[in-house]
Amino acid sequence: MLADADAAAIAMREYFTGLCADRRARPRDDLVSALVQVSDADSARLNRDELLANLMLLLVAGFETTTNLLGNGLRIVLGEPSLRSGLSGGSVPAGQFVAEALRYDSPVQLTSRRATVTAEVGEVTTAPGAEVITLLGAANRDPRRFGAPNEFRPARRAGQPADQLRRGRPFLPRRRPGPARGGRRVPPAAGPVSPDGPGG
Numbered sequence: 001m002l003a004d005a006d007a008a009a010i011a012m013r014e015y016f017t018g019l020c021a022d023r024r025a026r027p028r029d030d031l032v033s034a035l036v037q038v039s040d041a042d043s044a045r046l047n048r049d050e051l052l053a054n055l056m057l058l059l060v061a062g063f064e065t066t067t068n069l070l071g072n073g074l075r076i077v078l079g080e081p082s083l084r085s086g087l088s089g090g091s092v093p094a095g096q097f098v099a100e101a102l103r104y105d106s107p108v109q110l111t112s113r114r115a116t117v118t119a120e121v122g123e124v125t126t127a128p129g130a131e132v133i134t135l136l137g138a139a140n141r142d143p144r145r146f147g148a149p150n151e152f153r154p155a156r157r158a159g160q161p162a163d164q165l166r167r168g169r170p171f172l173p174r175r176r177p178g179p180a181r182g183g184r185r186v187p188p189a190a191g192p193v194s195p196d197g198p199g200g
């Protein structure tokens with residue numbers, strides 16, 4: 001499986017290398033052409049590796065997430081006929097449906113952070129520089145945050161995806177190393193019980 005992932009990453013990099021060469025030779029009014037021009041004009045601003053990494057990030061971040069949300073949402077609708085009629089009739093607002101689909105079957109199940117300080121998250125202590133894998137999918141099913149978390153309920157008032165870790169500043173995205181500072185306690189990822197209480 002890792003070999004397949006490596007091969008796919010290499011193939012994607014080769015694809016974007018070719019695409020950049022094409023846009024360098026024949027610029028268009030598009031993002032790839034604009035980024036190639038920035039990189040060619042000033043590699044200190046955007047070097048070749050950064051150019052390719054950003055293009056790969058944008059493809060995966062923009063494509064995997066949206067297609068998976070559409071697919072997961074469709075599967076939910078097909079499995080529950082009342083949702084289908086509620087959506088078409090307007091009794092289930094589309095926005096609430098999407099927010100609950102993001103919680104119930106999130107396209108992004110995990111992400112990571114680099115700890116910048118000594119921090120306690122629940123019962124785990126992280127050292128400065130440690131990489132922390134955050135399981136967003138599990139947090140979105142935490143019964144302390146969402147009542148009946150395994151049920152799809154578009155009317156939840158607290159139906160937003162878990163965002164506890166995005167509120168604090170003790171962690172930075174993995175690729176940005178940060179200075180070590182004093183120790184700090186971080187609330188558990190699950191956070192407090194929602195304002196709705198466990199029934200929400």
Ligand code: HEM
Nearest residue numbers: 057058061062063065066067069102106107108111112173
């Ligand atoms: C249903 C759609 C989407 C979902 C659920 C989603 C989810 C997320 C999440 C959870 C993160 C934070 C990751 C982290 O902080 O570790 C993120 C970051 C990001 N997303 Fe999306 N995303 C979606 C659509 C898109 C689209 C359409 C694009 C671009 C075309 C995009 C580009 C990005 C980028 C560039 C980042 C990184 C931002 C940074 O590191 O500062 N996303 N997304």
